[in-house]
Amino acid sequence: MDLDLSAEQHAIRDELRAFLAEEPGVADGVRRFAERGWLALAAGVDSPRGIFALALLFEEIGRAAWPGPLINGVVESGRVVAGLDREKCHADALLGITSGQRNFAFCFRDPSGSTELESLALRAEDVKDGFVVHGKAGFVPHAQDADELMVVARSESRNDGVSVFRIHARSPGIAFESLETIFDDESCDVVFDDVRVPGSGLIGPRGGAWPAIEDVLGIATLARCAETLGDAEAALTIAVDYAARREQFGQPIGAFQALQHQAADRKVDVDACRLAVYEAASRIDAGLPAEEAVASAALICGEAAPRVAATAHQIHGAIGYYADSPLEQHTRRIQHAVLRLGSAASRLDRIAGLAGL
Amino acid sequence: MDFEFSPEVEAFREEVRAFFREEMAPERVARHSDPRDLTGFDEAFERGLVGRAGERGYLGVGAPVEYGGSGLSPAFQAVFGFEAAYHDAPCVDTAMTLAGAPMLAFGSPAQKQHWLPRMIGGELFFCIGYTEAEAGSDLSRIAMRARCDGDAYRLDGTKTLVTGAHKADAMLLIARSDPDTSVRRGSSLFVVDLCVAGIAIERRPTMNGWTLCDVHFEDVRVPSDALLGEENRGWQQMAAALVAERSQLFHVGWATRDLDDLTAWCRAPDPAGRRLADDPNVRRTLARLRVEVGTALRFAKRVVHLQASGSELGAEPAIAKLYATELLQRIAAEGMRILGPAGGLVRGSRRAPLDGRMAWASIERIHPTISVGSSEVQRTAIAQQGLGMPRGH
Numbered sequence: 001m002d003l004d005l006s007a008e009q010h011a012i013r014d015e016l017r018a019f020l021a022e023e024p025g026v027a028d029g030v031r032r033f034a035e036r037g038w039l040a041l042a043a044g045v046d047s048p049r050g051i052f053a054l055a056l057l058f059e060e061i062g063r064a065a066w067p068g069p070l071i072n073g074v075v076e077s078g079r080v081v082a083g084l085d086r087e088k089c090h091a092d093a094l095l096g097i098t099s100g101q102r103n104f105a106f107c108f109r110d111p112s113g114s115t116e117l118e119s120l121a122l123r124a125e126d127v128k129d130g131f132v133v134h135g136k137a138g139f140v141p142h143a144q145d146a147d148e149l150m151v152v153a154r155s156e157s158r159n160d161g162v163s164v165f166r167i168h169a170r171s172p173g174i175a176f177e178s179l180e181t182i183f184d185d186e187s188c189d190v191v192f193d194d195v196r197v198p199g200s201g202l203i204g205p206r207g208g209a210w211p212a213i214e215d216v217l218g219i220a221t222l223a224r225c226a227e228t229l230g231d232a233e234a235a236l237t238i239a240v241d242y243a244a245r246r247e248q249f250g251q252p253i254g255a256f257q258a259l260q261h262q263a264a265d266r267k268v269d270v271d272a273c274r275l276a277v278y279e280a281a282s283r284i285d286a287g288l289p290a291e292e293a294v295a296s297a298a299l300i301c302g303e304a305a306p307r308v309a310a311t312a313h314q315i316h317g318a319i320g321y322y323a324d325s326p327l328e329q330h331t332r333r334i335q336h337a338v339l340r341l342g343s344a345a346s347r348l349d350r351i352a353g354l355a356g357l
Numbered sequence: 358m359d360f361e362f363s364p365e366v367e368a369f370r371e372e373v374r375a376f377f378r379e380e381m382a383p384e385r386v387a388r389h390s391d392p393r394d395l396t397g398f399d400e401a402f403e404r405g406l407v408g409r410a411g412e413r414g415y416l417g418v419g420a421p422v423e424y425g426g427s428g429l430s431p432a433f434q435a436v437f438g439f440e441a442a443y444h445d446a447p448c449v450d451t452a453m454t455l456a457g458a459p460m461l462a463f464g465s466p467a468q469k470q471h472w473l474p475r476m477i478g479g480e481l482f483f484c485i486g487y488t489e490a491e492a493g494s495d496l497s498r499i500a501m502r503a504r505c506d507g508d509a510y511r512l513d514g515t516k517t518l519v520t521g522a523h524k525a526d527a528m529l530l531i532a533r534s535d536p537d538t539s540v541r542r543g544s545s546l547f548v549v550d551l552c553v554a555g556i557a558i559e560r561r562p563t564m565n566g567w568t569l570c571d572v573h574f575e576d577v578r579v580p581s582d583a584l585l586g587e588e589n590r591g592w593q594q595m596a597a598a599l600v601a602e603r604s605q606l607f608h609v610g611w612a613t614r615d616l617d618d619l620t621a622w623c624r625a626p627d628p629a630g631r632r633l634a635d636d637p638n639v640r641r642t643l644a645r646l647r648v649e650v651g652t653a654l655r656f657a658k659r660v661v662h663l664q665a666s667g668s669e670l671g672a673e674p675a676i677a678k679l680y681a682t683e684l685l686q687r688i689a690a691e692g693m694r695i696l697g698p699a700g701g702l703v704r705g706s707r708r709a710p711l712d713g714r715m716a717w718a719s720i721e722r723i724h725p726t727i728s729v730g731s732s733e734v735q736r737t738a739i740a741q742q743g744l745g746m747p748r749g750h
Contacts, residue, residue: 001366001432002359003662009358052358240744254750260740261733267743268676275655279360286359296648348641357620357634357643 003278012037012049012056018062029068034100042070043078043098051219056282059231059274062230065329067184069142071227073097075105075220077150080164083212084204093148093166093203105146105169107190108213111138115217115342117160122153122192124163130198132167136191143169143188144176151192156207164203164213169197183336193217206266218294221341222280225294225301228337229273232308234299236266237332239312242320259315266311269304276300292354295347302341305334360658372416373437377444380406383393389660392566396447400524403447404482420461424473431664433608435657437477442610449607450521452476452483456529459546459598463586472527472548484551486516486530486572487595493518494734496531496595497540501574503532503547506584508581509536510547512574518728522558522570525551531591544591547583554578565720599730600670604660608681608725609653612688616646617717622711633695640689646684653681671741679735682725691717 005013015036024032033039038057041047054075058244078097081090108119122135133153133173143149146169155163167174173195176188204212240263243254247282280293309331313320320327341347351357364371379385389402396403410416419434420426427433434454441448458575460472475481492498501514512532522528528549535543551558555577560568586594620643623633633639654675665671692715693700704713726732740746 001362001658001665003659004666005358056467102667108537236744240746244745244747251749255747257737258750260746263744263746264679264736264739267672267739268680271656271676272652272680274654275659278358279655282358282360296651299645299648300652345641348644349637351648352640352644355644357624357640357645357647 003275007171009052009056012053013060016057016060017063020060020066023064024066026068029066030070030100033068033070034098034300039070039078040098042074042223043094044082045078045094045098046073050281050285051222052278052281054219054223055277058223058226059230059233059277062232062330062333063225063234064108065231065234065333069185070108071220071223072141073104073146075223076106076108076216079216079219080106080150080209080213081166081203083216084164084209086204089200090166090203096147102148103142103146104148104150104166105140105143106150106152106192107137107140107143109138109140110135111189116346117162120152120154120162122151122163124153124155124197127196128237130196130201131165133167133192133197136189138189139179139187140190141185141187142191144178144186144282147176149174149190150203152209152213158207159208161207162209162213164205164209165174165197165201165204167192167195167197167201171197181336183332185336203320210239219284219293221298222277222284224282224337225273225277225297226339228301228305228334228341229270229277230265231330231333231337232270232273232305235309235312235327235334236270238265238326238330239315239320243315253315262311263315264309270309273297273301273304292351296352297356298341299344299347299351302338302347303344306338309334358697360655364435364689366430366436367606369418369433370440371441374444375461376410376413376415377448378652380409381444381446393562393568394447395450395520395567397445397567398447403524406446407448407451407482409449409479409480410451411477414450415449415476416456416479417473420453420454420457420473422475424469425477426473429576430659431604435604435661437518438607439610439613442607443614445614446687451479452481452527455485456527456548457462459529459585459594460548462597463546463594465582468548468582468585476599476734481527482521482525484519484522484525484528484570484572486519486522486528486549488518489515490517494731496592496652499531499533499540501530501532501546502536503545505534506578507583509578510581510583512547512549512577512579514575516572517569519570519572520728521663522551523560523568527551528572529585529609531595534591535544535589535622538589539638540740541592544595545588545593546585546591548585549577549579549583565717575629604657604664605674605677605681606657606661608656608678608685609650612653612681612685614641615685615688615692616650618687618697618711619643620647621693622689639695642695646688646691649684649687653677653684656680672739675730675735675738676743678730679726679732679739682722683732684724685725687713693719 041049074097081093109115110119117250124131124133149167149169151165151167173193175191179187229332244252246253276297280290280297283293312327389399391399414427415437417426418429419431422428489499504511529545530547533543534545555575557573559571562568626632660674662676696710699710700715703716704711
């Protein structure tokens with residue numbers, strides 16, 4: 001048992017923290033993440049650093065509230081290719097992703113937002129020299145910035161008979177319907193109206209993509225947990241710092257027990273998130289079964305982070321409600337992540353299933 | 358980063374499990390029930406079991422070799438605590454877990470030679486005398502007096518809410534040795550043989566039928582070598598001893614056992630073939646508690662890791678204690694909700710599910726969030742030490 005970060009992991013964290021403290025924009029950040037090999041790590045190629053480093057990356061992204069769409073565009077899109085493309089027919093896609101030169105959007109959720117396989121609303125049918133894709137994907141972040149779409153569609157009648165296709169974002173039959181949300185993820189519903197895909201657009205085995213997709217969704221979930229942990233840590237730190245400076249009734253408000261005990265509970269929350277994320281990442285890197293650990297981390301982060309955001313606002317009082325409050329972005333990001341992490345009921349059902357309850 | 362205990366620790370765990378499975382076998386414990394003791398067992402049984410655990414080297418597995426310990430990492434001690442708790446064995450509040458740390462830290466060579474081998478060997482039972490009627494969470498209000506009298510001290514006062522004093526051989530206590538200054542500057546720790554004249558022990562029943570003790574000292578003469586550590590440094594030493602307290606893995610042992618038993622009960626089909634766990638609400642409740650036990654375990658492991666690596670402890674033990682003890686209450690409460698009216702049936706009662714364990718737990722798990730630093734004391738420590746929040750007026 002060793003719960004310390006290694007010297008290398010400390011260095012990774014310091015490097016990321018210093019870089020993100022410069023508050024790079026999305027394009028600039030992507031370019032520089034690519035140069036430093038972080039996109040290759042996120043996409044799961046050519047990196048000995050492993051999932052723990054991925055968790056550190058996203059924890060720091062959350063802490064800095066950096067807005068880039070790396071989970072969808074790099075972790076999900078990249079890892080699906082890395083996991084499925086054994087023949088290296090799509091090396092150009094991976095190169096585009098890891099170099100930051102080509103944007104991908106991973107289209108998997110159905111318009112209701114579900115990630116259950118049963119509700120997958122995209123279908124692919126055979127035609128001469130390729131496929132036709134039909135249906136709708138929902139809540140695809142930054143879809144209109146994408147050069148290509150990485151599309152999961154059902155290609156066989158059996159439930160898990162799904163395939164992955166890469167489709168040029170400007171192909172005839174594709175329409176983007178913007179969704180206006182309280183988040184700044186510029187998400188869209190993407191409509192596929194009999195979109196023709198050449199045979200070369202299929203990635204990996206036809207109808208056999210599900211196991212790889214499931215693995216990728218697990219890693220993406222963990223990345224999202226780590227990001228949420230970072231946001232929650234930042235929100236708590238901001239609130240505690242504020243409470244040390246703000247004086248009312250003749251003392252810093254942080255000296256009032258009513259605030260201290262709430263903050264203490266949120267410290268417990270943040271530490272619970274961190275240990276859950278780190279244990280799940282460690283298990284994956286050690287080759288141990290990790291599905292339950294990832295599902296637990298998702299449950300814990302999905303419930304704890306919103307509590308942290310709410311307490312951070314309560315500690316700030318009205319000043320925290322201004323749009324220029326440093327809390328603002330973390331709160332939105334946490335709410336966004338929680339929706340993406342899925343319902344507590346679905347997580348609990350998964351954990352119950354894995355535990356044989 | 359690695360959250361797994363080492364193979365050596367896991368092998369030790371297996372050995373300890375086998376030991377407890379045999380020692381705590383239903384036919385062996387059957388005639389030794391004693392509901393008036395916190396452990397649920399009579400003293401003869403406890404002394405026998407603790408003695409055998411001591412012979413095997415379990416009680417001092419983390420203590421130095423020169424006093425009969427095994428000198429192994431704190432992980433071994435923590436895992437022993439987990440397994441003892443999991444098996445409901447009366448091996449949690451041992452002399453070493455209660456008083457080992459301050460004895461090792463502050464005892465003179467002669468005191469250590471006198472006490473530690475028998476503490477580690479399981480021959481002595483200890484109790485702790487910090488709390489008094491007016492000094493619960495606020496230990497600065499202790500009033501017990503220790504007057505220097507030549508080559509002895511004379512103790513006067515009453516210690517309250519003492520666990521296990523009725524069977525203990527010795528008490529580690531704090532008393533005011535200099536009444537002219539503050540408690541912080543004028544208190545001392547003593548290790549007192551409870552056989553000396555002038556000590557009266559009064560047992561008072563708790564909500565769950567076992568007893569806590571009031572221990573009255575009336576002009577009790579103890580030799581000067583009962584003083585532990587430095588005179589008038591007792592407050593600082595007590596604070597250090599409380600920080601060095603246990604990893605809380607034993608709380609996780611109890612939580613794991615409560616939940617395992619509840620889960621097994623919910624999964625077992627009734628005569629009509631129905632299982633409580635087929636209700637999605639029950640299933641999700643069990644899954645959530647399972648996740649929470651996982652969190653409690655990680656918090657406790659973090660303390661063990663810090664102890665093992667010799668790192669300074671901050672708010673981590675407080676977080677582990679707060680979380681695990683509140684979780685114990687949630688498990689009992691959810692268990693009662695799941696079981697419905699039958700949940701209230703006590704051990705031995707006809708139709709009692711889980712042999713009344715949830716009914717017992719729903720009363721028993723009230724006190725861990727209060728004893729050894731209430732949840733409120735822990736939260737204040739987490740805020741001030743863990744988050745650096747300021748002290749108020």
